[in-house]
Amino acid sequence: MNSLPSSAASLGLKTFGQSGSGRSIVANDQLHQMLEGFQELSRVPSSEGYHALALTNAVNGLRGGAVPVNSYLKNGSATRRCIVGGGFEIEYELINYYGGPQTDVVILDIRLVEQQAAEKRRAALWGVDWDAGDDGGEWSPKVQPDMCLRTNGTVTGKEDSRLKIGVNGYCENLAHAAKMMPSHITRGDEGALEKLKGNGYTLFYVPQHGALKSGWRCVRNLGRSSTREDMEAARILAGYMKEAHDKGLYVEWTSHRGGSKVLTKAMEQLALRQINLDGKQTIFLSDATSSHYLADDARRKIGMNTNDSTWYKATPGIAQLAGGSVIGTAKPVMSVNTFIKYTSKEDRTNKLIDTGYHTLKFIKGAKKVAMGGFSICGMATAATAMGISFSTAKLLLGVMTVKGVQIAAETSLASIPSLNEGYHSSPTDPFKQLVQRTRLRNR
Structure with a gap:
């Protein structure tokens, strides 16, 4: 776009970057100067240069026809969007100046929020x-x-x-x-x-x-x-x-x-x-x-x-069972979904066997989950409320010999945040951590 219509010119907008490839990008004088500065800075190998490169790449990405993955609509508008990055936000609008199929990008605002990221207040x-x-x-x-x-x-x-x-x-x-x-x-x-x-x-x-x-x-x-x-x-x-x-x-x-x-x-x-x-x-x-x-x-x-x-x-904690595995239903549903949507005709026989296996396993396991489910929330609350003495840990070990209550005990311990910080290779790992901690406390 070599020139702007009078309505756009009155807003003080002008082209930014090369025209003729994808959408044209326009911005007012202040934002144009800012973007030019970031382009120069992006060539410098430094932390500031990496920040500038991220921003200029986001701007240049607006030339394509696809909406950026890190953008969202603003204020319910059909044309105004905002791109979010680790250290910046770019608010822009799609405008059709000439009534044809081509829409151009008008950058409305660039907000630098790298300080929020540096202060750990932003992802x-x-x-x-x-x-x-x-x-x-x-x-x-x-x-x-x-x-x-x-x-x-x-x-x-x-x-x-x-x-x-x-x-x-x-x-x-x-x-x-x-x-x-x-x-x-x-x-x-x-x-x-x-x-x-x-x-x-x-x-x-x-x-x-x-x-x-x-x-x-x-x-x-x-x-x-x-x-x-x-x-x-x-x-x-x-x-x-x-x-x-x-x-x-x-x-x-x-x-x-x-x-x-x-x-x-x-x-x-x-x-x-x-x-x-x-x-x-x-x-x-x-x-x-x-x-x-x-x-x-x-x-x-x-x-x-x-x-x-x-x-x-996953450890068998409340959130992992209810949120992650959806009380055991996630695996059979995943298997069915994969079979229907993502399996070729040649592989469907093997996948059908897997799907049947996971479904039957879920039905078998549902009874065990029900046995311990009623006492899960109560035991989790009690475990966090008490100081968990060494004698309490030994008592829990004895209780865990009962199969139905074992499920509830494992779930309760795995639900305590301080006992599931690390990776667990076994459902008993939270209990091992508890015993080790109580031993150290009682030395």
């Missing part, structure tokens, strides 16, 4: 390194968040060197999330954990809001729609997933607790735009408190790698 990417130190070492987030996906000399983003990115759920703060995530990313494998310490990892930190103790919020939120903060985080995450796709990067996304809801919503954003990831990205849900079925359906719609049969793992 963003954080690099996390292992600090050996003198006291055994700890996982330490970097001082500032990243605005773009980064690779380094040891992690290249290729198939044999995938980026490992965690998505936290319920936690106390950034440091707490950074400490919990590695055991879930490595699925409890000590060798993989040592390798991760050498390479570091990336955390997509989702700040947690509200005064309710970490972990119990998921119980309160069961059945509720996503919060505004969750949706904002999901759109930002979807933007990073699309960035990885555009760069051809291989990524392993691992969610913990309520991070599964944000990860699922992000995948659904990609599905709305019919984006196919060509099998280069995978997900792993650890202690998911949102539906495995919804996550499975979303990952298949966007062409994620689904070769891993162990793509989720």
